[in-house]
Amino acid sequence: MHPIVIITILTFLVTLVFILWRPRNINEAIPSTIGALVILLCGTVTLVDLIDITRTISDAAITIMATIVMAIVLESFGFFNWVAEKLAEIAKGSGIRLFWYVNLLCFLMTLFFNNDGSILITTPILIMLLNNMGLKNHQKIPYLLSGALIATASSAPIGVSNIVNLIALKIVDMSLTSHTAMMFVPATLGLLLLVSLLFLYFRKILPKTVPTKVAGMSSPSYHPIKQKLLQQSKKDRNKFMLYVLLFVFVVRISLFFASFLSIPISVMAVLGSIVLLCWRWIYLKIPPTDMIKKTPWYIIVFAFSMYVLIYGLTNIGLTDMLVQTMRPIVNDNLFHTSVLMGTLLSVLSNIFNNHPALMVGTITLTNMDLKPLELKVAYLANVIGSDMGALLLPMGTLATLMWMHILIKGKIKITWWQYIKVTIVVIPPTVIFTLVVLYYWVTWLF
Numbered sequence: 001m002h003p004i005v006i007i008t009i010l011t012f013l014v015t016l017v018f019i020l021w022r023p024r025n026i027n028e029a030i031p032s033t034i035g036a037l038v039i040l041l042c043g044t045v046t047l048v049d050l051i052d053i054t055r056t057i058s059d060a061a062i063t064i065m066a067t068i069v070m071a072i073v074l075e076s077f078g079f080f081n082w083v084a085e086k087l088a089e090i091a092k093g094s095g096i097r098l099f100w101y102v103n104l105l106c107f108l109m110t111l112f113f114n115n116d117g118s119i120l121i122t123t124p125i126l127i128m129l130l131n132n133m134g135l136k137n138h139q140k141i142p143y144l145l146s147g148a149l150i151a152t153a154s155s156a157p158i159g160v161s162n163i164v165n166l167i168a169l170k171i172v173d174m175s176l177t178s179h180t181a182m183m184f185v186p187a188t189l190g191l192l193l194l195v196s197l198l199f200l201y202f203r204k205i206l207p208k209t210v211p212t213k214v215a216g217m218s219s220p221s222y223h224p225i226k227q228k229l230l231q232q233s234k235k236d237r238n239k240f241m242l243y244v245l246l247f248v249f250v251v252r253i254s255l256f257f258a259s260f261l262s263i264p265i266s267v268m269a270v271l272g273s274i275v276l277l278c279w280r281w282i283y284l285k286i287p288p289t290d291m292i293k294k295t296p297w298y299i300i301v302f303a304f305s306m307y308v309l310i311y312g313l314t315n316i317g318l319t320d321m322l323v324q325t326m327r328p329i330v331n332d333n334l335f336h337t338s339v340l341m342g343t344l345l346s347v348l349s350n351i352f353n354n355h356p357a358l359m360v361g362t363i364t365l366t367n368m369d370l371k372p373l374e375l376k377v378a379y380l381a382n383v384i385g386s387d388m389g390a391l392l393l394p395m396g397t398l399a400t401l402m403w404m405h406i407l408i409k410g411k412i413k414i415t416w417w418q419y420i421k422v423t424i425v426v427i428p429p430t431v432i433f434t435l436v437v438l439y440y441w442v443t444w445l446f
Contacts, residue, residue, distance in 0.1 A: 346389025
């Protein structure tokens with residue numbers, strides 16, 4: 001085996017270990033950047049390749065960053081604390097009703113923002129809410145674990161909720177509207193099955209009653225909300241928050257119109273974030289300069305570096321090897337394409353993490369000489385395996401690893417074994433069901 005091939009493979013594996021291990025809580029962008037530099041220095045990826053990589057990920061990265069900026073602005077408005085208060089209010093003292101509302105919140109948060117952002121936003125809010133309700137550790141787990149699984153899996157219905165999905169869309173040259181038309185129904189039905197299985201699993205642990213009111217959710221000790229918002233009447237505050245929510249919804253819808261009109265979706269996402277920043281500046285007198293510090297720019301570096309690593313693996317022949325293995329699996333059969341490709345990506349995602357697994361899988365598909373419909377079904381099956389199937393193990397997604405880290409900081413105890421005992425029951429049937437529904441839904445559409 002050629003030395004460059006060995007260096008490339010070892011670099012990828014070592015980088016992946018450090019990303020998942022994160023010694024001393026190191027940012028995942030650091031090992032991925034070092035790995036990408038090694039790949040560049042050994043010549044596996046050229047400067048021409050870098051231009052192609054930039055063109056592929058730029059729109060997706062800008063869209064995700066603009067979405068995160070919008071989330072940060074909403075945090076300044078106290079929107080997420082307001083949502084937590086509403087959860088306690090509409091649950092009406094029922095722990096079971098609270099379970100369904102928590103999962104609905106996590107689903108909507110991912111659709112409005114993205115899966116990583118949903119985890120980062122909802123988990124601290126839920127910890128604060130459940131702590132204020134006085135629940136015991138074992139009673140918090142059903143809400144937190146189900147919420148995390150739903151938040152991460154909810155990036156499947158629409159491609160814009162996950163940066164890797166967006167990059168993969170660009171690779172297969174598929175529009176956002178086409179993705180949603182083919183994927184929303186199967187993925188949403190899969191999510192309904194997943195949350196139903198989670199409810200059946202946790203029904204005996206869920207508290208029968210919970211407090212209807214929680215103290216301190218909007219106090220400065222929990223969140224630095226400006227006094228102007230704190231001094232509003234409940235009616236005015238509700239009205240303001242609904243206006244904000246409506247605006248975010250309109251921006252989200254505009255992304256699909258942009259995709260349909262062949263306008264880069266990043267344009268609409270950036271315009272939406274600029275308007276929201278100006279709104280905050282006028283309303284709360286907070287200039288947009290704080291975005292420089294608060295925005296997690298490392299996400300762009302991470303996505304770019306990971307794609308460099310995957311590009312390097314492709315250049316040394318990994319794609320050719322996978323094409324020879326996977327082409328007989330598809331074999332001009334849409335049912336096999338859906339079920340087997342999705343299952344394969346689920347396995348790869350849990351071994352290597354879903355980010356590199358989906359990138360490798362998608363690049364491979366483009367080299368298999370598939371018919372247009374076969375390519376789309378194979379890609380969507382890959383997304384299901386990457387977004388849902390990857391949840392079997394905590395290391396399957398970065399979002400899950402971040403969630404476990406947040407729980408540790410919040411002094412919530414959950415082990416890998418506790419996590420796997422739940423996912424081994426709910427994830428496999430959900431993935432298989434969703435893949436089968438995808439086949440029948442696409443067959444009906446076309």
